[in-house]
């Protein structure tokens with residue numbers, strides 16, 4: 001199979017229209033089997049529930065080319081499970097989890113020419129999404145739904161690649177997730193758009209959200225969970241009912257403990273503790289692990305000593321082990337890597 005003629009090394013995190021997408025429909029109380037199609041346009045009634053009441057959610061995962069030329073993806077069953085939980089919270093019918101994984105495999109396989117080659121620094125981002133499609137005018141859930149998966153080759157999420165970013169403590173909340181459980185829905189992100197643009201205008205790459213009730217503990221950023229490293233090499237990561245349960249973060253907790261012999265603490269993290277940490281990073285599918293150099297808390301700058309110019313040593317070990325597992329260089333725990341072709 002011939003790869004597309006793309007300058008893989010210079011891709012950023014942007015949408016490129018690829019050849020195929022997966023689409024399935026829910027009607028009369030059941031999902032059809034779905035199919036791979038070429039049309040990238042979605043045409044819906046002006047009164048579709050997704051437009052009026054934002055009844056939509058999404059997931060994100062990646063496909064990778066391994067050194068020996070296979071195409072694989074990372075823990076898609078956990079995306080299927082998380083999307084099920086989000087759907088339940090938004091009163092939408094989940095797409096069956098086993099079929100979700102099969103659909104991911106089918107759409108990546110169909111777009112194999114778009115999967116960036118090993119070592120290019122790019123990956124194929126996979127975006128499953130689900131929305132209410134029939135017209136509703138009273139506030140109520142739809143009765144018809146569409147589930148789609150698009151794929152697009154991407155480069156690093158933050159402009160500097162693996163260069164440390166700077167973030168600020170936000171005065172805004174990240175909207176809906178707090179107190180509503182772990183959901184990954186379009187509306188949550190729409191409510192964060194003003195704040196992310198304001199952060200950029202003020203010279204920051206991201207916002208650090210605090211728990212909305214006490215504003216004393218660290219939650220997450222707009223699109224990634226936090227990891228911290230203590231001066232004696234422990235991995236600390238915030239525990240909260242209102243942040244997205246990042247698959248990358250859950251995987252890193254295993255990688256730290258089982259591969260790197262690092263103690264792991266999953267617990268509430270106080271904003272006032274930040275200055276005690278040696279390293280800080282953001283983790284997620286898009287972010288992978290992006291080191292954080294500085295956090296600005298209303299004018300007070302907290303710098304992480306080992307990660308100002310480059311990734312700190314522990315963050316780097318976590319990054320290399322995780323990406324090594326994802327790209328087939330390091331043996332993965334059972335079930336983490338799903339082979340596509």
Ligand code: PLP
Nearest residue numbers: 223224225244246247248284285
């Ligand atoms: N938190 C938020 C708000 C996100 O949007 C994401 C991205 O999916 C994450 C965390 C990281 O989750 P994951 O590692 O499953 O991609």
Ligand code: COI
Nearest residue numbers: 060061223284285286287
């Ligand atoms: C992901 O990492 O998959 C996300 O959905 C984060 C988003 C901000 C791109």
